[in-house]
Amino acid sequence: MAGTSGTAGPTEQAPPREPDWEGVRLHVVSGKGGTGKTTLAAALALALAAEGGRTLLIEVEGRQGIAELFRIAALPYEERRIATVTPAQLGLPGTGHGEVHALAIDTEQALLEYLEMFYKLGRAGKALQKVGFVDFATTVAPGVRDVLLTGKACEAARRKGPDGRRRYDAVVMDAPPTGRLTRFLNVNSEVAGLARIGPIHSQAQAVMRVLRSAETAVHFTTLLEEMPVQETVDGIAELRESGLPVGGVLVNMVRPPILDAAAVAAADGDHREEVALALGEAGLGGRSRKPETVRANVDPLLEPLLEQAREHAERVELERSQRVDLQQLRLPTYELPLIGEGVDLAGLYRLAGELKRQGAA
Structure with a gap:
């Protein structure tokens, strides 16, 4: 199975594999709560930038998890550089000097930006904000909110600079948990009952063209435990039914073998x-x-x-049975080590090195 590190757990001295996701520009990372979704999204962004690339890491849930991981102040609604990375920092051979930028999407600001872009509301948009229209619109029509959030990520993935080159080599979205993922991504059906014509409808269709293209891959984080694995299996099935592109499985917090x-x-x-x-x-x-x-x-x-x-012994048997379930998905699978007392910056770079080594980036 491509990308898998087998039953022995992650191997730090293994030579890097060829990347499994050539051509993918938008990496969507989801998973059950508690599986380390935000941590692995950040590690993936570092891994993708390691050889001189530029990646954008996007947060859509308003938790400021990215800022906490990188030990920086809360992110505003603007793209800014939060880290640099080289292969040497990931324990890998090679040259290059990459950058990770980050964006915490604020739904209110995104809607005002959208209203200005399509309707030229300007000051009127800010007036709507004051009377609570923005909260009303995104609460009554959550599909609109999801179009704004996914639309920002899709736009960033395809944005070009003055020189005609892509602004970012890859975009990584720290997406909502597995249970809400398909609805979040399937924005076309979510807004169908709200707007059959007009800018919102056109925006939803444009978003879906990106999300259903070969430029997008949706990855799932999990643990070798029954509930996270089952939620991963169910989430992948839902995604496939909706025609959305499934990526790989990131198995987090794998314990090292103690007994033979x-x-x-x-x-x-x-x-x-x-x-x-x-x-x-x-x-x-x-x-x-x-x-x-x-x-x-x-x-x-x-x-x-x-x-x-x-x-x-019970834990080993449980992990063995969960690996069997994951292998039946026939997807690239990557195993990341358990890092003792939580993930600091050094641990984050270590996880990025593992993802790069195993071919996830």
């Missing part, structure tokens, strides 16, 4: 005597040579160790 296969298999049995003997031989029974003294010192350690071994 034989030890995992043995953990289910009753091995108190063997473990007690091994602990004694390792010197954990104290200095005394008397068997009864050694055993008295070892016994308090036995049950906690055996319980941990059983829990680990």
Whole structure:
């Protein structure tokens, strides 16, 4: 399976793979809450920029998660550079000096921008803002809000500079969670009942042309746990039914192997005597040579160790079964390591290196 790192977990010394997503300019990242969606979207943006590219990382939920990750002030409604990146920073060979820019889309500002662009409202638009029209419009017609949010990302993905070149080599959108994703992306059907002609209708169609094109890929973040994997499977099925392009699966927080296969298999049995003997031989029974003294010192350690071994064996079996479910999707799959005490900037760059190494960027 393309991009997968197998059952042994991420391998930091593996040589980089060829990228799986050549030609994709808009990477949409979704996933169940708690799977690290924003973190992996940011890591993907870094990985895509590593060899001298320029990426735009877009946040659409108003949580300022990007600012928190990069340890910067809250992002305004404007594109600004938040990071630079080189292959060396990701632990990879190569040259280049890339940039990551970020944008936190404010729905209110996006609607005012839209009204100015298509209707030339200017000051009248600000007056509408004061009387609460903007909140009313986006609450009563959430499809309009989604057109504005997705439209901004699609515009950025296709925007060109004065020299005729694309402003950004790639755009990464930190999208809503899996449960709301298909409705969020399928803006054409969401606004069909609101506007069958006019600028909103045209904008929705333009957005869908980008979202359904080969320039877009929708990636899913998950953990090797039942609920996130099932939500991923369901989300991918919904996306396929809607004709939207499915990308890869980013498996986050993969634990490193602790016991080998034989030890995992043995953990289910009753091995108190063997473990007690091994602990004694390792010197954990104290200095005394008397068997009864050694055993008295070892016994308090036995049950906690055996319980941990059983829990680990159960976890390994759960992860194995979830990997089987993910393999049946037949999609490129990338495994990212569990980073102990949360992800700091160093950890973010480490994850970006893993994504680059495994061919996600």
